[in-house]
Amino acid sequence: xxxxxxxxxxxxxxxxxxxxxxxxxxxxxxxxxxxxxxxxxxxxxxxxxxxxxxxxxxxxxxxxxxxxxxxxxxxxxxxxxxxxxxxxxxxxxxxxxxxxxxxxxxxxxxxxxxxxxxxxxxxxxxxxxxxxxxxxxxxxxxxxxxxxxxxxxxxxxxxxxxxxxxxxxxxxxxxxxxxxxxxxxxxxxxxxxxxxxxxxxxxxxxxxxxxxxxxxxxxxxxxxxxxxxxxxxxxxxxxxxxxxxxxxxxxxxxxxxxxxxxxxxxxxxxxxxxxxxxxxxxxxxxxxxxxxxxxxxxxxxxxxxxxxxxxx
Amino acid sequence: xxxxxxxxxxxxxxxxxxxxxxxxxxxxxxxxxxxxxxxxxxxxxxxxxxxxxxxxxxxxxxxxxxxxxxxxxxxxxxxxxxxxxxxxxxxxxxxxxxxxxxxxxxxxxxxxxxxxxxxxxxxxxxxxxxxxxxxxxxxxxxxxxxxxxxxxxxxxxxxxxxxxxxxxxxxxxxxxxxxxxxxxxxxxxxxxxxxxxxxxxxxxxxxxxxxxxxxxxxxxxxxxxxxxxxxxxxxxxxxxxxxxxxxxxxxxxxxxxxxxxxxxxxxxxxxxxxxxxxxxxxxxxxxxxxxxxxxxxxxx
Numbered sequence: 001x002x003x004x005x006x007x008x009x010x011x012x013x014x015x016x017x018x019x020x021x022x023x024x025x026x027x028x029x030x031x032x033x034x035x036x037x038x039x040x041x042x043x044x045x046x047x048x049x050x051x052x053x054x055x056x057x058x059x060x061x062x063x064x065x066x067x068x069x070x071x072x073x074x075x076x077x078x079x080x081x082x083x084x085x086x087x088x089x090x091x092x093x094x095x096x097x098x099x100x101x102x103x104x105x106x107x108x109x110x111x112x113x114x115x116x117x118x119x120x121x122x123x124x125x126x127x128x129x130x131x132x133x134x135x136x137x138x139x140x141x142x143x144x145x146x147x148x149x150x151x152x153x154x155x156x157x158x159x160x161x162x163x164x165x166x167x168x169x170x171x172x173x174x175x176x177x178x179x180x181x182x183x184x185x186x187x188x189x190x191x192x193x194x195x196x197x198x199x200x201x202x203x204x205x206x207x208x209x210x211x212x213x214x215x216x217x218x219x220x221x222x223x224x225x226x227x228x229x230x231x232x233x234x235x236x237x238x239x240x241x242x243x244x245x246x247x248x249x250x251x252x253x254x255x256x257x258x259x260x261x262x263x264x265x266x267x268x269x270x271x272x273x274x275x276x277x278x279x280x281x282x283x284x285x286x287x288x289x290x291x292x293x294x295x296x297x298x299x300x301x302x303x304x305x306x307x308x309x310x311x312x
Numbered sequence: 313x314x315x316x317x318x319x320x321x322x323x324x325x326x327x328x329x330x331x332x333x334x335x336x337x338x339x340x341x342x343x344x345x346x347x348x349x350x351x352x353x354x355x356x357x358x359x360x361x362x363x364x365x366x367x368x369x370x371x372x373x374x375x376x377x378x379x380x381x382x383x384x385x386x387x388x389x390x391x392x393x394x395x396x397x398x399x400x401x402x403x404x405x406x407x408x409x410x411x412x413x414x415x416x417x418x419x420x421x422x423x424x425x426x427x428x429x430x431x432x433x434x435x436x437x438x439x440x441x442x443x444x445x446x447x448x449x450x451x452x453x454x455x456x457x458x459x460x461x462x463x464x465x466x467x468x469x470x471x472x473x474x475x476x477x478x479x480x481x482x483x484x485x486x487x488x489x490x491x492x493x494x495x496x497x498x499x500x501x502x503x504x505x506x507x508x509x510x511x512x513x514x515x516x517x518x519x520x521x522x523x524x525x526x527x528x529x530x531x532x533x534x535x536x537x538x539x540x541x542x543x544x545x546x547x548x549x550x551x552x553x554x555x556x557x558x559x560x561x562x563x564x565x566x567x568x569x570x571x572x573x574x575x576x577x578x579x580x581x582x583x584x585x586x587x588x589x590x591x592x593x594x595x596x597x598x599x600x601x602x603x604x605x606x607x608x609x610x611x612x
Contacts, residue, residue, distance in 0.1 A: 041490040042506050049502060056501035058577075061509040061542050063526025083547045091547050206343065 006168045010120040012112035015263075018119075026122040029167060030192035031176065031225040033097050034199055035238065036209075037183040040065060040079050040095035044175035044184065048077035048099075051163065051174035071098060073149040076160040077175055080239025096227065096238040097175070097184070100147045100160035102126050104221030107247035108159075111142025124189065124224040127164045130156040144220065144245035162224065192226060199228045219244050326359040337362065347398035349383055361400050369395070369403040369415035370424070376409035434462050434595035445592045446534075446606040448476050448483060449555045463601075464593035471591060474535035480606035482518070483552075483561040484532065486585050487603075492565070495584075498572030509580050510541040510568035514609070518560040519545040524611060531612035532564065534605060537587030539564065540612045541580060562609060564588070 007026055008018045045067060048054075054074040059067055066081045077099045084092040106126045109118040117132040118139060128139075128148070135155035139148045148157045163173035171177075172186040185192065196214040203212035213232030216222045227241070235241035314320050314328045322328050330337050342354025351364050358364055365371075368385045372378050376388025376395075386397030388409055395401035407413045414422015428437040435442075442460040443451045451458040465471060474480035488494075489507055497503035512530055524530065526545040531538055541564070552559050568575065569584030592601040 039490070045506060046502050049505070056505055059505055059508045060579075061511060061527065061544075063542075063544055065507070067506050085547065093548060 006125070006164060007122040008119050009122045010106075010109055011116050012109045012118035013115040015115075021122075024122075028122075028124040028189040029162070029224060030124070030187065030189040031102075031162065031173065032185040032187070032192040032196055032228075033225065034183040034185075034196075034228040035094065035096050036199075036203060036207075036212075036228060036230055037181050038079070038095045038097065039181055039183075040081060040093075041180060042067065042079055043178040043180060044097060045075075045077050045079065047174040047178035048160075049075065051166070052076065052161075071147065071149060071159075073151040073158040076100070076158070082237060082239055084237050092230070094230075094238050096241065098239060099175075099225065100126065100162065101145050102160075102162050102224035103144075103245075104223065105247070107142035107144055107220070107251060108139035108148055109142075110247055111138040111251040112136075113138060121164065123167070125162045125164045125167065126224075127161050128157060128159060130154070130158070133157055138251070142247055142251045144242055144247060146240075189222075189224065196226050196228050200232075203228070203230065215241065217242075217245050219246050329361055330357050330359065347384075349385070349398065351398050353399070363400040363402050365399055365402070367402050367415050367417070367424075368397075368399055369401065369417075372409075372415075374409060374412070435460055444601055444604040445590055446473055446475070446480065447604070448481060448557070448559050448606065452555065460595065462595045464595060464598075466591045470536060472535040473590060474606050476606065478535070479608050480534065481559070482607050482609050483559060484534070484564065484588060484605055484607040485561060485603050486564050486566050486589055489565045489567060492567040495567060495569065495572075498568055498574065501573065504573040507565075507567075509574045510565065510585075511544045512539075512541050512609075513544045513546050513549055513563040515549045515551055515560055515562070516545055516547055517551050518562070518609075519543065522609070522611065529612040530609055532562065532588060532607050532609050534588040534590075534607045536590065537583070539583055539585055539588050541568075562607070 005024075007020055007024050009021065011018050054076075057072070057074065062069065064081055067078060068075065071078045077097065080094075080096045080098050082094040082096075084094050086092060102125055104124065106118070106120060108128075109120055109126060112118045113136065114132050114134040116129055117134065118126065118128055120126050133156045135150070135157070137148075137150050137157060139157055140146075140150060148159045150157050163171070163175075166173060176184045176186040185195065187195075193214070193216065196216075200212045200214050203209040209230045211231040211233050213229060215227040215229055215232060215235055227235075227238075229235060229238060231237070235243050314322050314325075337357035340354050340356055343352065344354060345352050353362065353364065365385060371380075371385040372387055376390075378384040378387050384397060385399050386395050386401045386403075388394075389396045393406055393408065395403055395405050395407075403415065403417065404413060416422055416424050419425065426438070428439075430437075441451070441453060442463075443449065443458045445459050445463065445465070447458065491506040492498065492503050512532055514524065514530070519525070524543055524545065526543055528543050529540060530543045531540050533539075549561055549563060552561065564585045566585045568580060569586075570582055574580050575582050586602070588605070588607060589600070589602040590605050593599070594601070
């Protein structure tokens with residue numbers, strides 16, 4: 001995917017540093033989603049499908065306004081609708097735009113064994129490079145938000161790119177551009193976080209939402225997509241947003257422990273081989289022999305001596 | 313500042329002043345309320361001229377003194393020869409009370425109207441509440457004339473009306489969705505992907521009584537026709553207590569009927585929601601009465 005001037009920070013399955021790292025400084029970007037002013041019009045869903053040129057797929061009515069149960073390999077952006085009854089008998093109709101969260105510490109990238117299949121740019125965007133994907137789906141298990149989706153035909157995994165192709169050219173993501181209420185905004189992480197904090201404060205102090213807050217989970221180092229929620233103490237009510245998202249420990253062990261040990265052992269093999277040579281000397285050349293002659297020579301006794309042993 | 317020499321552009325005069333050298337006035341978020349009356353003059357911008365209460369001259373007596381000295385909107389300042397106050401005066405700012413200019417500046421007589429001018433409205437000079445032609449109750453204000461006597465009705469054999477005594481006890485309303493546009497977009501794949509099929513929104517309480525779960529097909533019938541679609545069982549439409557009786561309302565988005573991607577795939581009935589609604593026309597605004605009529609509902 002053409003990404004213009006984006007610099008790479010991290011590469012999946014890659015030994016050594018990212019090429020060009022530190023050459024240019026880049027601001028970290030962030031998508032701001034104010035759930036409290038979303039009207040569920042799904043303009044962002046259409047913008048995503050159109051910009052990314054995704055094919056039409058037949059959906060079915062499922063007793064909800066939600067387009068489909070979850071995002072798909074060819075549907076990266078989905079408003080999740082939830083009817084949330086309140087204690088006073090009233091109802092809150094929650095609408096949350098679900099897509100890749102672009103974690104600061106991406107579980108998908110950590111899990112991925114294929115060199116260059118997942119990269120994280122210096123601006124924080126986590127992007128899949130399908131030409132390097134081996135279809136192992138480790139990223140699916142590594143994601144705390146259930147975002148990467150496998151396509152059984154191409155045997156590759158796909159997800160929201162945060163419109164890295166647009167951002168690399170200085171444009172906002174397609175979903176942001178399409179939003180009619182302004183509940184979606186795009187900018188630097190610092191600016192969006194400040195805006196989200198001030199909006200949450202406004203909700204707490206002026207709009208009767210004492211638990212309003214910003215969803216930017218520290219358990220994965222924060223995200224490059226942040227939410228303003230009416231009730232940040234119950235993120236799971238917004239269509240299963242995890243309260244404390246974590247990367248499965250197996251992938252941490254894989255990347256931080258098992259992989260360095262394996263690498264150390266692999267590197268150790270060369271000196272061990274050298275010392276083995278010095279101590280034991282070169283391996284003696286064996287007489288050339290095929291499988292038949294070897295089998296004959298080792299298992300069948302030579303006929304000569306056997307004949308000699310026969311008593312006269 | 314808007315000029316009348318063609319050097320400035322405004323569009324609609326109402327929005328004059330909504331965008332100044334300081335930027336978009338509608339984006340202001342000042343929460344200060346100097347008067348304590350909830351005026352919030354620096355919160356966003358309201359047309360025209362950032363005026364918060366229209367006709368606010370009416371808050372003063374004829375001599376220009378506020379009727380309520382505790383809650384003062386605007387008042388006449390004699391030394392300055394101007395109307396001043398916590399809001400922008402909706403009045404000729406230098407018109408002194410002794411000139412007797414009326415506060416309702418958009419009416420020729422300058423005063424408010426209880427009795428509308430002759431022939432302004434088809435149904436008389438006074439505002440009045442009437443029940444819809446199909447209503448679960450008689451008008452509690454005047455049961456003998458429950459509905460508007462001069463409403464326009466079509467007079468074909470199809471223009472029939474149902475009543476609660478005939479079993480039409482559920483209120484039905486029709487509306488549009490943000491995902492579709494009239495009847496066109498049911499042929500556009502992207503819109504159909506968002507909302508593929510027609511549905512009827514039904515309160516959970518009514519669905520419970522019917523033994524109905526979401527996704528099952530229901531048949532909605534009025535005195536005029538029937539409509540079959542899948543049920544969306546929701547808590548968003550709640551039962552109402554009308555004249556002491558628990559009354560249910562259901563809702564039908566209008567976007568389907570005849571041909572379309574879902575219809576051609578055989579996933580839905582090929583009828584229009586307007587087969588249910590009555591063609592009854594408001595005598596003044598000519599708005600058809602599609603927002604409130606009576607139906608029966610059963611499993612299909």
